[in-house]
Amino acid sequence: MHRNLSVRSRKNGESSAPAGKHRFTMSSLRGTQQPDLSKKLFKLIKTENHAISAYETAGRERVAIASQLSDWGESTGDDALSEVSDKLGVLLAEIAEQEDMFAQGLEEYRGVLKQIRNTESSVQPSRDHKAKISDELAKLKYKEPTSTKILTLEQELVRAEAQSLVAEAQLTNVTRQKFREAYQVHLAAFLERSEKQALLAKQAQRLLLLLDDTPVVPGEEHRPFEGNEAARVILNDAEAELKEWTPSWEMVPQEHQGIIEDHRNVVEGKHYEGEDSTVGSHFADAGASSVGGEHVGGQHVGGQQSGAVYSAEDREREQQLEQERERQPVAA
Amino acid sequence: MHRNLSVRSRKNGESSAPAGKHRFTMSSLRGTQQPDLSKKLFKLIKTENHAISAYETAGRERVAIASQLSDWGESTGDDALSEVSDKLGVLLAEIAEQEDMFAQGLEEYRGVLKQIRNTESSVQPSRDHKAKISDELAKLKYKEPTSTKILTLEQELVRAEAQSLVAEAQLTNVTRQKFREAYQVHLAAFLERSEKQALLAKQAQRLLLLLDDTPVVPGEEHRPFEGNEAARVILNDAEAELKEWTPSWEMVPQEHQGIIEDHRNVVEGKHYEGEDSTVGSHFADAGASSVGGEHVGGQHVGGQQSGAVYSAEDREREQQLEQERERQPVAA
Numbered sequence: 061m062h063r064n065l066s067v068r069s070r071k072n073g074e075s076s077a078p079a080g081k082h083r084f085t086m087s088s089l090r091g092t093q094q095p096d097l098s099k100k101l102f103k104l105i106k107t108e109n110h111a112i113s114a115y116e117t118a119g120r121e122r123v124a125i126a127s128q129l130s131d132w133g134e135s136t137g138d139d140a141l142s143e144v145s146d147k148l149g150v151l152l153a154e155i156a157e158q159e160d161m162f163a164q165g166l167e168e169y170r171g172v173l174k175q176i177r178n179t180e181s182s183v184q185p186s187r188d189h190k191a192k193i194s195d196e197l198a199k200l201k202y203k204e205p206t207s208t209k210i211l212t213l214e215q216e217l218v219r220a221e222a223q224s225l226v227a228e229a230q231l232t233n234v235t236r237q238k239f240r241e242a243y244q245v246h247l248a249a250f251l252e253r254s255e256k257q258a259l260l261a262k263q264a265q266r267l268l269l270l271l272d273d274t275p276v277v278p279g280e281e282h283r284p285f286e287g288n289e290a291a292r293v294i295l296n297d298a299e300a301e302l303k304e305w306t307p308s309w310e311m312v313p314q315e316h317q318g319i320i321e322d323h324r325n326v327v328e329g330k331h332y333e334g335e336d337s338t339v340g341s342h343f344a345d346a347g348a349s350s351v352g353g354e355h356v357g358g359q360h361v362g363g364q365q366s367g368a369v370y371s372a373e374d375r376e377r378e379q380q381l382e383q384e385r386e387r388q389p390v391a392a
Numbered sequence: 393m394h395r396n397l398s399v400r401s402r403k404n405g406e407s408s409a410p411a412g413k414h415r416f417t418m419s420s421l422r423g424t425q426q427p428d429l430s431k432k433l434f435k436l437i438k439t440e441n442h443a444i445s446a447y448e449t450a451g452r453e454r455v456a457i458a459s460q461l462s463d464w465g466e467s468t469g470d471d472a473l474s475e476v477s478d479k480l481g482v483l484l485a486e487i488a489e490q491e492d493m494f495a496q497g498l499e500e501y502r503g504v505l506k507q508i509r510n511t512e513s514s515v516q517p518s519r520d521h522k523a524k525i526s527d528e529l530a531k532l533k534y535k536e537p538t539s540t541k542i543l544t545l546e547q548e549l550v551r552a553e554a555q556s557l558v559a560e561a562q563l564t565n566v567t568r569q570k571f572r573e574a575y576q577v578h579l580a581a582f583l584e585r586s587e588k589q590a591l592l593a594k595q596a597q598r599l600l601l602l603l604d605d606t607p608v609v610p611g612e613e614h615r616p617f618e619g620n621e622a623a624r625v626i627l628n629d630a631e632a633e634l635k636e637w638t639p640s641w642e643m644v645p646q647e648h649q650g651i652i653e654d655h656r657n658v659v660e661g662k663h664y665e666g667e668d669s670t671v672g673s674h675f676a677d678a679g680a681s682s683v684g685g686e687h688v689g690g691q692h693v694g695g696q697q698s699g700a701v702y703s704a705e706d707r708e709r710e711q712q713l714e715q716e717r718e719r720q721p722v723a724a
Contacts, residue, residue, distance in 0.1 A: 101464050107456050114449040117442070117443075118447050125440055129399075141567065144571075155582065233607040240605050247600075251593050257582050258582070265576070271572055276565060278554075
């Protein structure tokens with residue numbers, strides 16, 4: 061491990077060039093059209109798309125290789141080689157399948173990142189709006205200190221500030237929660253691929269041992285292959301192990317899980333002047349929280365809980381909650 | 393696991409189309425120029441090359457993503473997110489590095505496959521030669537049954553048959569040995585990637601837990617981040633684990649290992665009429681063997697020895713032996 065304590069790119073502020081060769085694609089152009097706030101994440105999501113495509117390609121090629129291997133084995137006219145290469149092909153095809161499932165897992169994680177990016181994009185206007193009014197007000201106070209419009213603008217600024225306060229809270233809440241969720245999904249995809257491919261590879265190692273590679277002298281034949289049954293057993297074992305596989309890491313729900321439900325009531329009881337109803341309904345859960353002393357940040361330092369991943373039910377439950385919230389009228 | 397008992401392509405004899413979309417590359421043309429015997433393996437080696445490129449691309453993109461993640465984290469202005477994303481980036485970059493090492497391992501396996509392919513290519517002429525002489529002889533016997541050339545051709549055919557016998561033995565010996573070696577290297581590459589990426593991913597899971605994702609209310613700040621030290625510890629742990637990593641599978645030398653040395657003497661004492669000296673020297677070890685009763689093929693059926701991989705020293709030793717053999721004059 062070439063140890064770095066940071067992978068942050070040295071040129072601060074400038075958009076970091078990818079480590080690989082430069083890609084001359086439309087994505088760079090589109091990136092510049094994004095609001096400042098979401099530009100970096102936009103680019104990351106694009107790069108991730110390239111990486112996912114590469115894994116999909118690899119998986120596809122590996123499936124082809126598995127079948128080519130089996131065909132080649134048959135063409136050698138060597139019974140043992142034919143059987144072993146064919147069954148090895150089955151295991152390699154399954155390993156390739158895992159590559160594809162992995163790509164799907166990365167796609168899921170990419171979807172979660174998009175939620176952060178969308179929040180970033182949607183928060184930008186409220187920042188801009190506040191800045192604009194503040195600007196107008198300053199100008200007016202300088203040019204027409206007695207204008208009656210000053211009071212109106214001041215009121216508008218208070219509303220804009222309140223809206224911005226909510227927007228920023230939404231941003232930080234969504235970002236932290238979705239960041240954790242995204243990388244939990246990401247790491248789970250890596251772990252699942254690792255564990256499943258490892259168990260398949262170990263069965264494939266057993267399979268290879270069925271092939272007697274003791275050299276023969278010219279004119280001599282290899283002894284007849286007697287490993288057909290053993291090869292079948294190995295495939296059965298691999299299938300059974302894959303079926304019985306469960307994640308080696310714990311499915312710990314995220315810390316805020318219980319809270320989402322609680323603080324919905326709080327959100328509904330609160331009202332921030334100027335809150336934009338479209339933004340508000342979208343992020344109803346992020347703007348407020350009933351968090352008291354029950355959560356101490358960063359206390360899970362040790363290895364006791366070495367993994368926290370949303371279970372499928374958790375995710376489903378949260379989605380239901382989100383839908384419910386969207387159906388409810390925003391507090392007004 | 394969608395269980396197949398074979399991945400052999402259905403259309404027998406025809407060249408199998410890859411599972412993915414059709415590739416319109418030079419490789420198809422070149423493939424047709426290969427001797428029949430090595431055509432299938434030639435294609436497989438080509439496909440493997442595409443797969444390796446895909447993994448290299450994925451690795452490169454993943455390194456870029458790691459750095460983009462860290463940059464994005466910094467740009468959020470959130471101390472906790474900045475620190476966690478930066479250290480997570482370090483671990484993700486290391487995971488990406490493993491992807492690249494994996495591609496190198498596949499490249500090594502591809503090299504071993506090429507040795508089989510080259511043997512296949514070099515055996516083709518001896519098959520063709522034998523067929524040609526046999527043909528000529530038959531024609532001559534029909535047209536000029538009393539020709540004196542018949543005796544010469546018959547002698548030549550005996551030599552060609554002997555040569556062919558050696559070539560076929562070389563082919564089967566090299567193929568079985570290198571097949572096992574190739575897929576041992578192949579599976580070892582998968583296993584190493586799996587095990588190393590899994591340990592890195594589990595440390596990354598610990599890292600994620602440092603990020604407190606408890607929602608805040610508008611105007612409220614997240615509590616200050618106190619996980620810097622813990623994050624450093626996690627990186628140290630990951631580094632230490634990676635350093636201490638050893639393969640979980642056994643490094644069992646191949647069955648024929650001891651034999652290569654023994655039967656060199658046998659090879660030197662033997663002489664096959666008509667043996668082509670360039671082929672002969674190249675495959676000196678494959679043409680003969682002193683194998684007696686000490687090897688029973690396929691007895692490693694059970695799980696006792698669930699992996700047999702050349703150690704680096706084994707491979708080095710064999711290479712040395714090969715070089716020695718090439719330096720020695722062929723038996724004559």
